[in-house]
Amino acid sequence: MDLKVIDNATCTFCGCVCDDIQLHADENRIHQAKKACVLGKAWFLNHTAERKYPDALIDGKEATLDEAIEAAAEHLYQADMPLVYGMSNTTCEAQRECVEMADHLGALLDSHTSL
Amino acid sequence: MTCTLGEVKNRADFIVYWGGNPAECHPRHFTKYALMPKSQFLPRGRKDRTMVLVDIRETKSVKASDVFLQVRPGKDFELITVLRAMIKDQPISEAQIAETGLSVEQLQDFVARxxxxxxxxxxxxxxxxxxxxxxxxxxxxxxxxxxxxxFTKFVAMPMRGHGNVTGADVIMRWQTGYPFGISFNRGYPRYNPGEFSTVDVLVRGDTDCAFIIGADPGATMPKPAIEHLKRVPTIVLDPHVTHTSKMARVHITTAPAGISAPGTAYRMDEIPLPLRPALESPYPSDEEVVRRIKETILKKPDWMGERPQMLTTQV
Incomplete structure (x- = not known):
């Protein structure tokens, strides 16, 4: 089996954000995370590229991504005081989009920091 | 007053961990930055450094420390205040020291170090x-x-957990001027933790729709807050179907950041680092989904009507 090797991969499990991890991966999963700690290994090895969950759920029923985006936008737009919260396990690029969306919505915006 | 972990690695000869358990929560903090590395200024690595651990109980980090100070639970503020007085040779009563759960000798030794x-x-x-x-x-x-x-060079740095929380602080500061607890409901950002912070908002029932990304409040928040999340329409973006997804009206599965979604994450010392994803995901990234939701919202008429550039009357 051919494994793809990724040098200097970045682990985002904890605040250390170690950027020296060597990952050995095939198309489906990561088999090895060298230099990573116990937490980092568990983080890398527990994710797969499989389709484990439906694309989206609306009211507990499977739905397409387009339908879910439309429903999410409608709920947020109809709300008088929407809340945008979280943003820990995501990228800065997504966080920037969240801030812009909260601005347009006139929403509340908050992260884990305030917990 | 802070610095980067690179400066710690190269220069810091006195390390204090206060109220944290890095051995279990940030396992590589010792070896990569704070205790083990050798440098021009600390050629003998660990031998050139002193580590003091201040905590309320003995954790696994105690083994790595030179001095362990077991502070009485809830007395951190008192201990810091006593130390602030002691470094300036101001008088302290025995009762004040006893309250912290530590002895005069322990504190004098700490101050001297x-x-x-x-x-x-x-x-x-x-x-x-x-x-x-x-x-x-x-x-x-x-x-x-x-x-x-x-007396000497000293800095302080928070030990951040949870992946990219530091990034969230930095991005919100950059875009709004405030790090968290923000409201845009007047059309401009206002900052007031306690009023706009999520737990308080949810416990008071002050929101009528929640958008949750990269977090699982269903597993971490107090019960009254979760009860309110169940009452209002909640939208969740997450790589897994989480506790929160199960009570949500809309769940969208996204690619996990750093595993199959590219981007940037901030280290606890506010150094941005690029992510190098190893896997292709069948799901879209958070960034793409949020952008598409935002664009869908933008097609609807602005909730404020004509957006004023400046408030003309005091509200």
Whole structure:
């Protein structure tokens, strides 16, 4: 089996954000995370590229991504005081989009920091 | 007053972990930055450094420490205040020292070590910032670090958990001027933790729709907050179907950041690092989904009508 090797991969499990991890991966999963700690290994090895969950759920029923985006936008737009919260396990690029969306919505915006 | 972990690695000969358990929560913090590395200024690595651990109980981090100070639970603020007085040789009563759960000798030794250091660092964790006194404790420790600069170089740095929380702070500061607890409901950002912070908003029932990304409040928040999340339409973006997804009206599965979604994440010392994803995901990234939701919202008429550039009347 051919494994793809990724040098200097970045682990985002904890605040250390170690950027020296060597990952050995095939198309489906990561088999090895060298230099990573116990937490980092568990983080890398527990994710797969499989389709484990439906694309989206609306009211507990499977739905397409387009339908879910439309429903999410409608709920947020109809709300008088929407809340945008979280943003820990995501990228800065997504966080920037969240801030812009909260601005347009006139929403509340908050992260884990305030917990 | 803070610095990067690179400076700690190369220069810090006196390390204090306060209210944290790095051995279990940040396992590589010792080896990669704070204790083990050898450098031009610390050629013998661990032997050139002193590590003091301040915590309410013995954790696995104690084994890595040179000195362990077991502070009485909820007395961190008192201990910091006593230390601030002691470094300036101000009088302290025995009762005040006894209250902290430590002895005069232990504190005198700690103060002597702090003053003898060439470069000292306080790393403070949630045991300090999230217990009795909360941000007042952090503020007191930052003040102690600032005051120590009358004697030697001293800095303080929070030990952040949860992947990219530091990034969230940085991005919100950049875009709005405030790090968290923000409201846009007047059309411009306002900052007021306690009023706009999520737990308070949810417990009071002050929101009628929640958008949750990269977090699982269903597993971490107090019960009244979760009860309110169940009452209002909730939208969740997550790589897994989480506790929160199960009570949500809309769940969208996204690619996990750093595993199959590219982007940037901030380290706890506010150094941005690029992510190198190893897997292709069948799901879209958070960034793409949020952008598409935002674009869908933008097609609808603006909720404010004509957006004023400036408020003309006092509200």
């Amino acid at each position: 702090m003053k003898a250091a060439r470069f000292g660092v306080f790393f403070f964790g949630m045991g300090l910032s999230m217990t009795r006194g909360k941000h007042m404790n952090s503020a007191a420790l930052l003040t102690l670090a600032a005051e120590m600069n009358a």
